[in-house]
Amino acid sequence: AQKITQTQPGMFVQEKEAVTLDCTYDTSDQSYGLFWYKQPSSGEMIFLIYQGSYDEQNATEGRYSLNFQKARKSANLVISASQLGDSAMYFCAMRETGANNLFFGTGTRLTVIP
Amino acid sequence: AAGVIQSPRHLIKEKRETATLKCYPIPRHDTVYWYQQGPGQDPQFLISFYEKMQSDKGSIPDRFSAQQFSDYHSELNMSSLELGDSALYFCASSLGRGQGMNTEAFFGQGTRLTVV
Numbered sequence: 001a002q003k004i005t006q007t008q009p010g011m012f013v014q015e016k017e018a019v020t021l022d023c024t025y026d027t028s029d030q031s032y033g034l035f036w037y038k039q040p041s042s043g044e045m046i047f048l049i050y051q052g053s054y055d056e057q058n059a060t061e062g063r064y065s066l067n068f069q070k071a072r073k074s075a076n077l078v079i080s081a082s083q084l085g086d087s088a089m090y091f092c093a094m095r096e097t098g099a100n101n102l103f104f105g106t107g108t109r110l111t112v113i114p
Numbered sequence: 115a116a117g118v119i120q121s122p123r124h125l126i127k128e129k130r131e132t133a134t135l136k137c138y139p140i141p142r143h144d145t146v147y148w149y150q151q152g153p154g155q156d157p158q159f160l161i162s163f164y165e166k167m168q169s170d171k172g173s174i175p176d177r178f179s180a181q182q183f184s185d186y187h188s189e190l191n192m193s194s195l196e197l198g199d200s201a202l203y204f205c206a207s208s209l210g211r212g213q214g215m216n217t218e219a220f221f222g223q224g225t226r227l228t229v230v
Contacts, residue, residue, distance in 0.1 A: 035218070035219070037221070042223075043202055043223065043224050043226065044221065044222075044223045044224060045157070045204055045206075045221035045224070046221075047218055047219070047220055047221070050218055091156060091157070095219075099170060100145060100147070100162040100164060100169040100170040101147060101159040101162050101170045101172060102147070102157075102159065102206075102219060103159070104156040104157050104158075105156060106155075106156045107156050
């Protein structure tokens with residue numbers, strides 16, 4: 001089974017608006033970490049935000065916040081006040097207990113429209 | 115702040131040749147991961163090292179090998195290259211073996227390998 005599912009291959013958002021990128025995950029572990037990365041067209045993989053399974057509060061990093069719903073196994077990324085530079089591919093990823101790797105979703109391509 | 119350094123940034127090889135990709139993790143990071151990302155695909159985990167020992171293995175072909183050296187840098191060796199090996203190869207590093215789930219993994223800028 002796919003460990004990370006991103007159901008939106010592409011998303012469009014108007015500049016200055018907020019956008020939510022969906023991510024659901026599948027694990028039987030109680031302890032795990034969830035990550036979001038941004039990959040612009042230049043190719044580098046940029047870490048955005050992290051959420052631990054035991055964290056009671058949703059993670060926030062500047063304009064990025066993670067809407068963590070543990071019972072639903074979802075970890076959606078919310079980008080507020082979108083900027084043109086936010087146009088990129090966004091990957092959700094998960095690390096399970098004791099595993100030394102990240103499982104990635106298939107990504108969502110976000111396009112910010114002026 | 116120092117980031118993960120990968121070299122070379124771009125590499126063109128012919129079929130059946132060999133290639134060596136290098137990764138220099140963030141200082142004091144003891145864990146290195148290698149990923150392969152084909153065009154339009156998500157990154158696929160190849161292999162990881164913790165304290166110079168292999169810790170996890172993913173979909174790494176037998177033609178590939180990797181190691182982590184005493185200074186924690188890592189090399190991915192690829193032999194008998196095939197056209198399908200053309201991809202972006204990422205190295206990432208983190209501190210700790212991931213037992214602490216909030217161990218962020220930071221990626222290098224990647225090596226774009228083209229096999230012709």
